[in-house]
Amino acid sequence: MLDIKRVLKSAKAPKLDHLIRLITPWGECLDPDRILPEHPRPTMVRTSYTSLNGRWDYAIVAREVAASAGTEALSEDGLRKETGAATPPDVFDGTILVPFSPEAPLSGVERTLRPDEFLWYRRRVPMPPLEDSQRLILHFEAVDWVCALRIDGMLVATHADGYLPFDIDVTPYLHRTAEEFEIALCVADPSDAGVQPRGKQQLEPGGIWYTAQSGIWQSVWYEVVPAAHLYTLTLKGEADGTLDIEARVADPARMLPQGAVLVCTLLDNVGGIVATTRLPFAPARADTPDGLHVHERVHIAGTRSWSPEDPYLYDVEVTLVPAGAHEAVDAVRSYCAFRSVAIQRDAQGFPRLFLNGSPRFVAGVLDQGYWPDGLMTAPADAALVHDIEAMRAAGYNMLRKHIKVECARWYYHCDRLGMLVWQDAVSGGGTYSPWHTSRKPTLFQTTWGRFADDTPAHRAALSSDSAAYRSAWMRGCTGMVRMLAGHPSIVTWVLFNEGWGQFDARTVTEIVHAVDATRPIDATSGWYDQGCGDFLSHHNYFRPLGVARDCAKLSGYAARRGFRAFALSEFGGLTLHVAGHTATPSTYGYGDFPDADAWRAAVLDLINRARALERCGLAGFVYTQVSDVEGELNGLLTADRRVNKLNG
Structure with missing residues (x-):
């Protein structure tokens, strides 16, 4: 029965x-001179890197947008052109950390960046020693949303995606004899006035x-690397000892005309060598002048499986050796783990998530x-x-x-601590x-499996009728999956949430x-639900908890397998206001309680029922959920x- 009082509140x-x-x-x-100093990418570490976190100059300036520009003024193409053509202001407003x-x-x-404004960053960086055979790669872990990068006043690149990193070889734009160089970044972000993937942000x-x-919200850093260098590396281990190795090599100076060898050495947790694998890159072709690619699967005997109880990680040393040579031109440190995850039936016939061949009940928290x-x-990293x-x-x-x-x-911390992860894609749309x-859907549960998401009218209802949004979402989602593929902790991809910008789920899932x-x-x-994927996935905040029967007509690979697992992918949300530790005097959530003891008893009772x-x-x-967020308590x-509310 629906709890209508809680629904209305x-x-x-x-x-x-x-x-x-x-x-x-x-x-x-916080130490302003040591902000997030740890290496930003633990899966691909070189011996040295330089963090650029800290004080930058900033300015927020008005955009000169014609009223007739309409939605084009907030589109990706429009903002790429506009940020790329913009010139830095003569005077900056101050400094930003x-x-x-x-x-x-x-x-x-x-200060909130508005859709009709630009955010400018500027910083002068000491020029590192740079040999002719070396390159300087500038890394931005995340900038929201469209940005244009300038080095010493020259436009280097534009980028559009608020959640994925981008790396730029800025070497051609540097004056190597100069004592320093200037980085300038122009950012535009329409937030929810646009249609781009933006998550739960709202003006x-x-x-x-x-x-x-808006703007830079993850680390900025640079590396000096050899001209021929590894620029992506993904290591995915399966429980049977199979290691999937994929790497890409940048070679803008054509230092590897005859190809190269990727040497991967696995080490146990005391530094002993477990295995060494050598994978050859083919010689560069005329149609791939800027790099090499290798993707192979190898078998390693006697591996130890990763699990929450035993989150065993293997250190991996990776070197790039030119064909016919003995010395490496590049080297990185990484890690990998061996585990498998699948949806299978247990001994009672229930579909479940299996980890390393055994059923695993998933007890999760929304983060x-x-x-x-x-x-x-x-x-801070801590x-x-x-x-x-805490979880x-x-x-x-x-x-x-x-x-x-x-x-x-x-x-990385989830990998080493043994915390499973269900990873959401970032929502967007109108x-x-x-x-x-x-x-x-809250009032009429019968509508859940009866609303197609692939018709123009229903796309409009779900705010996904913009082709530009669908393209950006697809690019961001697949980019996320590829980028995070090497993390053993991630055991499920979550594509759409509560219909926010949902479209063509059956096609997207495939x-x-x-x-x-x-x-x-x-x-x-x-x-x-569209009858696809691996889960029948329900949210239940206002009804008694139960297990639903999957009656959907399955499609794609789910139809070939013949079943899906049932997950209660959100529930709870019980609220407790803790005086002195809340950001608002008001309380938003699902259910109020007279005191902390009553709240704690209700939470534990609900979780035990689940x-x-x-x-x-x-x-x-x-x-729902790990922590209070603003007015959501x-x-x-x-x-x-x-305060850990569970502990008092």
């Missing part, structure tokens, strides 16, 4: 006109929608990855670890990273219809499955991470 989400300042323990002791966005308190700015936040942010002082940027360890200590084995691609170090994405067939897919988390459904065929659940932790 949840429909009244207050707007956030003002947030009470909260600061985490890590933000409180990168990588915190200007909206974040820790940035020192605390007018409230309820389940959070403060929008938004927001911080009151850094917004989407964690104030803050990322804190949340993972492990509370008895959970999975985090669902919700509508956000996290920084690379978060996945303004969401509350009726179609919330009210109708595309993602073709990119990565080694992980299950939760195609439509919440409702509007766990009890395992014997009825439930494959796993996701409780349903976390197990307070937003400032100073």
Whole structure:
């Protein structure tokens, strides 16, 4: 039976006109000269790198947009052209602490970038020693949303994607004899005034929608590398000892005309050599003048499987050796693990997630990855670890990273600590219809499997009728899957959530499955199931918990297998206001309680009821959520991470 009182109360989400300042323990002791100094990409580490986090000049300036420009003024193509043509202002407003966005308190700015404005960054960087055979690669881990990069005033590149990294070889634009060079970055971000993937950011936040942010929000750094160098490396191990190795080599100076050999040496946790594999790159062809590619599967005997109880990682040393030579021209450190994940039937016939050949009940928590002082940027590496360890200590084995691609170090910590991850794609599209994405499916559960997402009318209802959005979403989703493929902790891809920008789920699921067939897919988390993927995936905040029977007509690879698992992919959301640790005087969530003891009893009772459904065929659940976020006070932790509500 639907709890109509709680439904009506949840429909009244207050707007956030003002947030009470909260600061985490890590933000409180932030050192501006050592902001997130750890290597940003643990899967591909060279012996040295230079962090550019810290103080940059910034300016926010008006865009000169004609009223007749319409939506073109906020489109990817339009913003690429405009940011690329823009010139830096003569006077900057002050300094900003990168990588915190200007909206974040820790940035020192605390100003929202509007759709009709540009955000400029500028920093002068000492010129490192650079030999003729070396290149300087500038890395941006994430910039939201469109940006144009200039080196010493020259336009180098434009980029559009708020959640994926980009790397630029800036060597041709440097004056090697100069003492320093200047980086300038122009950023435009329409936030929810546009249609691009943006997650839960909103210019007018409230309820389940959070403060929008813009610009640089993950680490900026550079490396000096050989002219011929590895620029991507993915290591995926299976429980049977199979290691999938994929690498790409940049060779702009044609240093490897006869090809090269990739040498991978696996080491155990005491430094002993487990195996060494040599993979040849073919000689460069005329149609691939800028690089080489290798993708091979090898078998390694006697490997130890990775699991939450034993998150065993192998260190990997990778070198690039020119064909016919003995000395490497490039070397990186990485790691890998061996584990398998699949959806299979257990001994009772229930479809479940199997890890390394054994059924695994998934007890998860929804993880938004927001911080009151850094917004989407964690104030310290230790803050990322804190949340993972707090959820492990509370008895959970999975985090669902919700509508956000996290920084690379978060996945590394999940890998080494043994936390399973369900990874969401980033949603977007036009303004969401509350009726179609919330009210109708909440009131009428019978609509969940009866609303196609591949017709023009239904795409419009789900805010996915923009071809530009669908293209950007597809590019971002497949880019995310490829980028994160080497992390053993990730065991499920989640494509669409509650209909937000949902489109063509059956086609999209097959595309993602073709990119990565080694992980299950939760195609439509919440409702509007299309009979595809590996899960029948329901959200349940207002009805008694239960296990639904999958009656959908299956499509694609799910039809060939013949069954899917049932997951309660969101539930709970019970609220508790902790005085002195909340960002708003108002409370938003699902259910209020007179005191902390009553809240704690209700939460534990609800979770125990969910766990009890395992014997009825439930494959796993996701409780909402890890922490409070702004006005949403349903976390197990307070937003400032100073109070664990479960512990009192």
